[in-house]
Amino acid sequence: MPDSSPAITPPSGMRLRVRHLTRFHYDGPVLDSYNDARLCPVSDPLQRCANFDLRINPNVPMHTHRDFYLNRVDHFELHQPHETLEVEAVSLIETRQDARTSIPEALSLDALNDPKVNENYFDFVVESKFVSQNVAIWREAVDIIGHSVSDIWADSVKLGQHVHSIFSYDPDWTHVHTNAAEALKDRRGVCQDYAHVMLALCRSQGIPARYVSGYFYNGKTGDENEASHAWTEIFLPNYGWKAWDPTHNREADTRYIKLAIGRDYDDAKPVSGRFRGKGKQHMDVIVQIRLAE
Structure with missing residues (x-):
């Protein structure tokens, strides 16, 4: 949502910790689900992902690959009946100021x-x-x-x-x-x-x-x-x-x-997927971003 705080000069770099919890619950037992998570912060000249932990409940193996746009994708599947699914990502990120020269003008x-x-x-x-x-x-x-x-x-x-x-x-x-x-x-x-x-x-x-x-x-x-x-x-x-x-x-x-x-x-959906089962899927999301100590 929009930031309503007064205009401030951001620091030259920050260490931030993010917790992102996505919780699915269903109207009835789900037989199978196939899911992709794009929750790992990128590492590039403007930021570094110092630590990333992804937890799935129920616990299942994950397969990590890069998609067409080189985003990290953590893919996981559940093949046993379940009525809830939790995807929790905890990240530590270090951000940096843009060190490039000034933006070129009059680029057509x-x-x-x-x-x-x-x-x-x-x-x-x-x-x-x-x-x-x-x-x-x-x-x-x-x-x-x-x-x-x-x-x-x-x-x-x-x-x-x-x-x-x-x-x-x-x-x-x-x-x-x-x-x-x-x-x-x-x-x-x-x-x-x-x-x-x-x-x-x-x-x-x-x-x-x-x-x-x-x-x-x-x-x-x-x-x-x-x-x-x-x-x-x-x-x-x-x-x-x-x-x-x-x-x-x-x-x-x-x-x-x-x-x-x-x-x-x-x-670029943070969490996406599909499931096989009766009833509808309901989703709750909790995101918390804090300064890292």
């Missing part, structure tokens, strides 16, 4: 054709499951930045700021299956919707933009239940991916923890 879309650019960004300029394209999305983007992109980063920020300005944060309005077009029409939703709409606006103009799942540390110190977070990353030729959070209307900093990336939420 032509820079994407530079032979020195070796990033495979094609998947992040086209439609995806939750980020479709239509005339309304294209028109909204054009109204903000004009008919052509003159500066990839500056124009992306304008689009992200626009999403922040027109949206109302409403956790009861949308659901995990809401797509960008629906969210833009209603102009309300949660961080997932903010991110999807920004992605749609950027991609409608040919700007490579991808979805990021993770967490945001808001400074709470009690036992409050927090939530997963989502934001976007923009590809800047010969610079790399740069994060912008339309929910909080700012660049991601050392308070952000990245779990996974993808075209949209469907590629």
Whole structure:
């Protein structure tokens, strides 16, 4: 949810501990379930996962692999009847300031054709499951930045700021299956919707933009239940991916923890799966993020 605290200068680095518990319960016994967890924080120049522990109850073996976008996936299956399932991840993460030089200015879309650019960004300029394209999305983007992109980063920020300005944060309005077009029409939703709409606006103009799942540390110190977070990353030729959070209307900093990336939420779900059995599945999620001692 949006951070309502006063603007602060984030520290140059943080050590954060995250507990993420997902609990499923079913209307009746489930015979089989097949599950994927993308809960291990990435290690890259902006953060290091110092420790990660994943516990499954009932206890079953896990198989770890990398998906198409190189996210770590812990796959596990249950083949005995069960009425509940718990997936608990505990992580220790060290975050760092971005040590890169200042963001290059006036990068046009032509820079994407530079032979020195070796990033495979094609998947992040086209439609995806939750980020479709239509005339309304294209028109909204054009109204903000004009008919052509003159500066990839500056124009992306304008689009992200626009999403922040027109949206109302409403956790009861949308659901995990809401797509960008629906969210833009209603102009309300949660961080997932903010991110999807920004992605749609950027991609409608040919700007490579991808979805990021993770967490945001808001400074709470009690036992409050927090939530997963989502934001976007923009590809800047010969610079790399740069994060912008339309929910909080700012660049991601050392308070952000990245779990996974993808075209949209469907590629980066923290926990996903399917089951065989009667009745419906119900899910409760507890997320706690604290400063590590």
